[in-house]
Amino acid sequence: MAESFQSAYQEEEKRLNAAIAEINRQLERFRNIPVYTGHDFTEQVLEAARESKRQSLAKSLAEPYFGRLDFEEAGGKQRRPLYIGKVGVDQEEVGEAPLVIDWRAPIASLFYSFTGGQDPASYEAPEGMIEGLVYLKRNIVIRKQILERVVDTFNREGDQPAVSDEFLVYRLGENKDNRLRDIVSTIQAEQDQIIRAARNTALIIQGVAGSGKTTVALHRLAYLLYQYKEQVSAEKMIIFAPNHMFLDYISDVLPELGVGDIQQSTFVDWAMNILHLDVPLPDNKDTLAYWFENIEDRPKLTDDVPGRFKGSISFMKLIRSCVETLEEASVPDTDFSPWEGATLPRDTILRWFNEEYKPYPLAKRKERVMARIHRWVEMELKKAPNAAKQKEWKKRASQREKSYAGKWPHYEPLTIYKQMFKALKLPASWSEEMLSIIPKQVLQSTQSDLKNNTLREEDLPALVYIHYLLNDRTSDQMFDHVVIDEAQDFSPFQIALLDLFVRGHSFTILGDLSQGIHAYRGIHDWQEMSSLFKPDQTAYYALTRSYRSTMEIIEFANGILERGVRSDLLAVPVFRSGDPVRLIGYGQVSREDNLRRALDQLLAKEYRTVSILTRTLKEAREMHHFLSASGYDIHLIDGSKKQYEGGHSILPVYLSKGLEFDAVIVADANKNHYDDHEWDAKLLYVGCTRALHELWMLHGDEVPSYLPQEEGEFAVTGWPE
Structure with a gap:
């Protein structure tokens, strides 16, 4: 041999x-x-x-x-x-x-x-x-x-x-740096099937943690540009990611594959650009803190939650109905008279608006009608008996044209949105019955926000959709293909909206329902996405094999899903064995000293990336201050930075999604920080599956019921000997 x-x-x-x-x-x-x-x-x-x-x-x-x-x-x-x-x-x-x-x-x-x-x-x-x-x-x-x-x-x-599997295991065993890398040498058969799927299809990919779904989507972009080079261009493709740091983390993959110029954005940035808005949204960290850190006072995850309702297709239909009602009441209920003795009948203006300019979106129709009125005025001015009269008529006509234009609705998305929620005077034709569709909690919270001129991320799909109904979209706003990462955190409204901006329903939609920690705004089932397309326009793939973590880590994380979420979306590990997961109680030693001891032992193994995951951002900041003062070179990830620096880090668990580290220390894996709620189980699952080689769970007091109560095949208790 x-x-x-x-x-x-x-x-x-x-x-x-x-x-x-x-x-x-x-x-x-x-x-x-x-x-x-x-x-x-x-x-x-x-x-x-x-x-x-x-x-x-x-x-x-x-x-x-x-x-x-x-x-x-x-x-x-x-x-x-x-x-x-x-x-x-x-x-x-x-x-x-x-x-x-x-x-x-x-x-x-x-x-x-x-x-x-x-x-x-x-x-x-x-x-x-x-x-x-x-x-x-x-x-x-x-x-x-x-x-x-x-x-x-x-x-x-x-x-x-x-x-x-020998070569695959060899490549997976390599230590992590601060960038996602291409997998072109280790693409597996089920991944290749997705990469080479037909272009004009909305692919929905359910991929367990570590299944390579993000990398597969990026390789799919490279493949589409190669296979359909006459029909698609890199400049007309876009990747939507959850935040700027994640975009930085994946930024090297496409250049490694020889692909450049693909747009990369967050949904918020794209929407704000479409709307030409520079209104600052509430700090996303504050929103996350509200949902993830106020454990005792956390709202229930029902469809009455603003993010869920405002992300629904029902809300999208309501907006369309409101704009259509606005269209019916657009033309002022009077004839237009530029001066005494000259009259343009309302019936004529209505015919222009409802028939001749019907193909145009609402705002464009108004522009066309007003331009047509101006041309009619110019023709009428030629009938003036003398130059002095013509000058007098022209001045009066200019004033009355301006006054008449002011009687039309103000076709601006934010104004119409405020009208919908009664923050401004509501047109009489908008019935109370229509507004009764909006849950009371949503109505009250949105009214309060809009009166204070506050917009939230959950309002942006509605505003962009209103903009589309008023103005349509330009050719440079259209995409040849759209990739949506962490799509379980997107709403059906967002997908349906983006479908208006992409040719041929050409999507790669990928995520993991088991990591749906933003359930207050995201989906609960992939059917919410697939139902938006005709059966022949969509395809569903499930990636169940995890290539990131060792067998021990995957089996440990699967146990959390089985016991805490009652989920069958379990990962099948590649046979790459490593150290068992460590369950370590704080005992009589302080929490800080235990974390420092754990960090010392993992740093001694010369891992490139070691991360401490806390429950809250406040705790991450406190621990970062303590460790930095103790001489450790460790940086804080708080959601404010646009670049992922790699190395050793500390961050709240809810900001770790999408990242991976050689070794992970989960701090405070106990009931004081993670109760028996399904959401908390998903949070811990996310934290556990960030680890490639080693996972240490530090805890004090009682642990949640979905964590093993004693050591077994894949977990051990206590410190290494």
Whole structure:
């Protein structure tokens, strides 16, 4: 076996050296071509192509490829080795097979979909389904042009068993830094199926913690740009993430895949930009504190909660009804007279508004009608008997046009929104029956906010929708594809609204209901999302395999879901074993000293990222102050920063969602901080599943019922010996 490995290593080293030499030769040739800076369009296009080639060759030089697949097409065609990389590299000789095949190419899908066995494999090519036999599947690790690792996960002609998970476990065991990385060398078959799914579909992905759903979505963007390059552009794609820090955390993945210019935003930023609003929203940290930190006084999670109601399709329909009612009462109930003796009948104005300009949105219709009235005035002015009279009429007409325009409704989203909630005078045609749809709690809290000129995040979908009904949307506001991460925290209203701004219902909607800690505004079931689309417009995928944490951590976290949430959305761990989860009571030693002792022991293992998770932001700040004063280099994550700094950190558990750390210390895992409520169980589940390698649960007094009361197969009590 050792001899076979040595032979394979030598073969791959020889091939790598040849590939590097060829890439260097091509790169040097393109670099020797002078850069064109003139104004000839044809030459500019050619120069853009050359620059793209320079960049792709330079990118592939350090790590040309990561996999090899030996494939023989049915029909007796010659078996050939296919090398798969992040960037495709062609041979310059006509007719020669590619030096490296782009991972997004149809034939490269075999590398991900083939999981072993003697049966033929197939992939879908532009010319149809291609079938054949896979003889070898090999994973290759190259770093800075040095061959580091060669692992065969399948060899049809070998005498050794396949080791399909060995390479994956090796990559998962690497320590974490401060950025999410691409998984192009370890994409699994179920992930590849999502990545290569058809474009004009609303994909809904339920992925357990650590299933790679965020990374899969980013790889899907890269695939769509490769596969549909004539129909989509990076500038017309957008990723919606929960906060700026998370956007920073995932920011390296797309550049690593050779993709740039994709928009990245939070829903709040996008909505404020559409509305041209610069009104400061209440500090999000205050909202989170209200829901997560006032444990005793926490509101019940019913549909009467403002965030749930304002995120509902019922509220969206109510807004549309109100705007339609406003449309019926738009044209002032009088004729227009620019001066005595001249009259434009209201019936004529109504015909313009309701018939001729009907295709336009409401605000545009008003603009068209007022412009038409102005043109009518100009025609009437030509009938003046003399210049003096014409001047007199023109002055009077200008004043009356302005006065008449003021009698129309004010087509501004915030004004109409306030009218809906009676913060301003409500039009008589808006019945009390219509407003009775709004729950009393929602009505009162929103009235109070609007009277104080306060807008909340939950008001933004409604305001953007009103803006859309009034103005439609411009072509530069339309997207070719939308990715929504942590979608369980989005509302159905938000999804339905975004669907108005994307072509062909082209969505990748991903999240985890078990991490639905924002249930006061998010969804409780994926049916709330899928029901927004026709059956042939949507597809549902479930990613149940977790690649992040060790088997011990996953089984421990699953226990929290089973006992505390009664959920069957459990993770299936990759067989990567590690230390058991530690349950450590504070005993007679202070909470601070216990946390310091735990931190010392984990830092001694030279993990790159160690995190302490507290229940509240206040506790995180207090602990950060204590540890910093004690000489620890640890930073506080409080939701205010736009960059994720990596390293060692302390943060409230509800801000940890989406992040991952080598080791995690959960402070205060007891009933004083986490009661037996389903929501608290989800919070602890989120905290536990942030850990890649080690999880320590520190507690005092009684622990919640969904945590194990004693040590077992996956958890032990006490400090390490």
